[in-house]
Amino acid sequence: MFNAAQLEGLTRKVLEIIPDEMGQAPEAFKAQLKAGLQRALQDMDLVxxxxxxxxxxxxxxxxxxxxxxxxxxxxxxxxxxxx
The missing domain is CATH 1.20.5 (Single alpha-helices involved in coiled-coils or other helix-helix interfaces)
Structure with a gap:
């Protein structure tokens, strides 16, 4: 459905909207965000x-x-x- 590059791009866009006051997102958070986005997109049954x-x-x-x-x-x- 979504290739790795598309998922990476979407993850980057979501991380960009996090306010600077919250600091840089740790790698564990980025991995969780990516996994969560992937699950949500799969659940939506998008094409x-x-x-x-x-x-x-x-x-x-x-x-x-x-x-x-x-x-x-x-x-x-x-x-x-x-x-």
Whole structure:
């Protein structure tokens, strides 16, 4: 789902928003944060943008096929139309 670089980047962004007054986050905290983020993202059952785009294309193709079949059925059902 998310590769290591994406997870590292997300962890860095979260750590950047921690106020300076709290000091530098120790390595143990960073590891816990990274693990927590990974669990939360897995629990959300997210997909990558690439997977989403692929499924969108599949859906569009399927929809076009369905519309063509519906049109053929509508034409077939017209009175006086040869099959």
């Amino acid at each position: 990558t943008r690439e997977e989403f785009d692929v499924q969108t294309a599949v859906l569009a193709k399927t929809r076009a096929k369905l519309e063509a079949i519906e049109q053929r059925l509508a034409d077939w059902d017209k009175p006086g139309k040869d099959v």
